[in-house]
Amino acid sequence: MEHTVRAFDQELAAIKAEVTRLGGLAEAEVSDALTALIKRDPQLAAEVVERDRKLDDLELEIEERATQLMALRQPVAIDLRRTLAALKMASNLERCGDLAKNIAKRALILGEAEPMAPLMRPIERMGRLVLRRLHDSLDAHSRDDLVLASEVWSRDREVDEHYESLFRELLTYMMGDPRTITACAHLLFVAKNLERIGDHATNIAEIVHYEITGEQLTSRPKLENLPGA
């Protein structure tokens, strides 16, 4: 029996290490996509697009290993929760990678257009906030830190506020100079993608909370009924 338990723990630790690695890759993708956009670096943007495959492959691998582990060891209680948490983490992180890839593709397009310096400041600010949330939620995951997870979760609104303000700013810019419409439309989606990455950080905080306590965090604080929501 003890032998079985140890084998389970070993394999789960290995899967968790893969999730941590996927988290690191996702963070790098988001960070590099943002840098590529702001510094107008097409080579870095192309790298982000290319590297996304790695995240897809790693997600599949984690999924297969976690499913195998469940079939082989049939975990219950906390062990089952931890295995399911790994699956959910992988799915959220893979989506963050997709969103980063999408930002990188837009960075490639925007790199060919006129620079829009005044808009880059608020995009960068929002990007840094989202990256910090993603980083903190991943920290909470790798350290099983319930306090940090709750902190990330409860500050979900900050990103929404940045997004709302960027949405309005971008529309104003488009109206002021219709030649910027195409570029601003891409930036609208960049802002939306950053907001979604922030949501995934919130999801990750919820997964960590569920993994440790077995309880679902619900009724997340949200800005309802706002224009760009």
Added chain:
Amino acid sequence: MEHTVRAFDQELAAIKAEVTRLGGLAEAEVSDALTALIKRDPQLAAEVVERDRKLDDLELEIEERATQLMALRQPVAIDLRRTLAALKMASNLERCGDLAKNIAKRALILGEAEPMAPLMRPIERMGRLVLRRLHDSLDAHSRDDLVLASEVWSRDREVDEHYESLFRELLTYMMGDPRTITACAHLLFVAKNLERIGDHATNIAEIVHYEITGEQLTSRPKLENLPGA
């Protein structure tokens, strides 16, 4: 032993029925959100926003029941796959509900603005295509229909093509009449949401395929490197 197997099958069938119900709710949300947008019906839009809670609750319930079932019966092989598939289905359908809610919120805003009749035609066309994909993928799920699932999966590009063309059309419209910029920005996100719902239909087709065969469908056909992608 036979008693245990039957109890598992019964509970899994009950969970699958819940997933089918969630699928029906998600379809109705997407369909009503689209109608509310096209017919400029604020009451219907408000109903869609309000009803989204039901989908969230049902997803949580499915998640709890499936987790309970795994803890209690420790399924392996096809039984494990079917249980995990229910979890994934629920998560994809809940996201479709979120996206429909977001379309409904934008329908409320657009209902206060000037009607944009010429743009409604292509939005409606894309909406119908996406609804058909969602419907077919749910059919494939409830009938365990591998052929239909593969068909949905292989026609993933059609939605992308509609989206690309709408993206360009909306930008042209904004440039032609800058007073439509705000409304068109909301329609850009409506189009993006519809594209995402189409992606979820593809995901559902992949889940059905995995559930039945145990194999992952990978390298989905995609339009890469296009402007609005």
